[in-house]
Amino acid sequence: MTVIDNGVNVQALLDAREALAGAPDAAQFTWKATSRWENGVHSQTTIKNFFGLGEEQTHRTEAVFDADHPEIFAATDIGITPIEYLLVGLASCLTAGIASVAQNRGIQLRSVESTVEGSHDVRGILGVDSDVRNGFNDVKVTFNIDADASRQEIEALVAQSQKRSAVFDAITNPTEVTVEVA
Amino acid sequence: MTVIDNGVNVQALLDAREALAGAPDAAQFTWKATSRWENGVHSQTTIKNFFGLGEEQTHRTEAVFDADHPEIFAATDIGITPIEYLLVGLASCLTAGIASVAQNRGIQLRSVESTVEGSHDVRGILGVDSDVRNGFNDVKVTFNIDADASRQEIEALVAQSQKRSAVFDAITNPTEVTVEVA
Numbered sequence: 001m002t003v004i005d006n007g008v009n010v011q012a013l014l015d016a017r018e019a020l021a022g023a024p025d026a027a028q029f030t031w032k033a034t035s036r037w038e039n040g041v042h043s044q045t046t047i048k049n050f051f052g053l054g055e056e057q058t059h060r061t062e063a064v065f066d067a068d069h070p071e072i073f074a075a076t077d078i079g080i081t082p083i084e085y086l087l088v089g090l091a092s093c094l095t096a097g098i099a100s101v102a103q104n105r106g107i108q109l110r111s112v113e114s115t116v117e118g119s120h121d122v123r124g125i126l127g128v129d130s131d132v133r134n135g136f137n138d139v140k141v142t143f144n145i146d147a148d149a150s151r152q153e154i155e156a157l158v159a160q161s162q163k164r165s166a167v168f169d170a171i172t173n174p175t176e177v178t179v180e181v182a
Numbered sequence: 183m184t185v186i187d188n189g190v191n192v193q194a195l196l197d198a199r200e201a202l203a204g205a206p207d208a209a210q211f212t213w214k215a216t217s218r219w220e221n222g223v224h225s226q227t228t229i230k231n232f233f234g235l236g237e238e239q240t241h242r243t244e245a246v247f248d249a250d251h252p253e254i255f256a257a258t259d260i261g262i263t264p265i266e267y268l269l270v271g272l273a274s275c276l277t278a279g280i281a282s283v284a285q286n287r288g289i290q291l292r293s294v295e296s297t298v299e300g301s302h303d304v305r306g307i308l309g310v311d312s313d314v315r316n317g318f319n320d321v322k323v324t325f326n327i328d329a330d331a332s333r334q335e336i337e338a339l340v341a342q343s344q345k346r347s348a349v350f351d352a353i354t355n356p357t358e359v360t361v362e363v364a
Contacts (some may be wrong), residue, residue: 007221030299033297033298052304065247068278074195085268085270086217095225110217112225114217117214126195128202129202139357143362147287153330163305166265166318173356177321
């Protein structure tokens with residue numbers, strides 16, 4: 001008998017599902033970031049703590065991210081463009097889902113690679129045309145997956161990952177964002 | 183006369199607005215990321231190239247991002263959680279907008295700091311309750327801004343930044359995402 005090991009502790013997730021079904025308060029998480037303007041359109045954003053399971057939690061290490069605009073927009077390109085961070089989140093969320101679902105279904109993954117492309121008409125953010133939206137026109141994700149599974153099983157993995165993906169939901173559906181000055 | 187310098191080349195942006203008004207094809211950008219599964223729910227996403235102004239463009243440096251899940255979800259926490267990348271994008275996009283609008287309005291910024299909080303009921307992604315959405319319930323951004331401006335002017339900066347923010351739009355409004363297996 002082959003042991004399927006994608007490195008995902010599915011039993012812990014199934015246990016968490018059962019535990020949180022009876023403890024909805026513990027399931028309320030708050031993800032947090034703090035950001036600081038550096039110069040021009042360059043900023044630095046730090047992520048360290050979050051709230052969940054009823055208490056403050058801490059990532060193993062603090063993560064710091066630079067964002068900027070490219071030189072073709074007369075900026076310093078010290079980091080990727082803010083909207084590109086959404087592609088990082090989308091690719092990594094779907095990939096994590098694929099690994100988890102594969103583990104749950106007993107499918108050994110060998111490799112999972114993806115390309116994500118977000119098409120963007122920058123006339124919106126530049127104020128050229130108020131009929132052009134500011135964000136992406138659309139986003140396309142293409143997976144290349146090598147696994148001990150049929151093409152149909154692989155497509156089903158990807159479909160189930162989408163169905164449970166936090167970031168896929170956040171990009172495809174509206175979320176209320178409140179912006180305030182302290 | 184005081185020279186206002188937030189490090190943003192507003193004239194270049196105004197020139198781009200004028201140039202792209204007559205060249206909509208050049209305004210069609212494609213932002214790209216490639217992602218690779220590492221193990222468990224840990225993946226690495228790389229950003230280097232994008233398409234814009236009618237040709238392939240390259241960031242000054244390649245950027246690599248780790249994403250993972252926290253240890254409380256029985257994962258290795260080698261990087262931040264995918265959904266946290268959305269907070270990085272949102273904070274940095276609004277901050278870049280504030281710097282640009284301030285420059286255009288002749289307002290000297292001294293500091294811009296923000297905290298972003300995304301509330302998330304993880305019963306959705308765990309499959310506990312199909313009425314709970316997978317993504318954020320809502321997101322709150324709070325700015326602390328020190329600038330040569332009245333509170334009213336600062337609030338107007340923040341409002342205008344929201345109005346032109348690519349990421350604010352992408353999170354508050356739906357975007358079509360297509361996911362395929364190659």
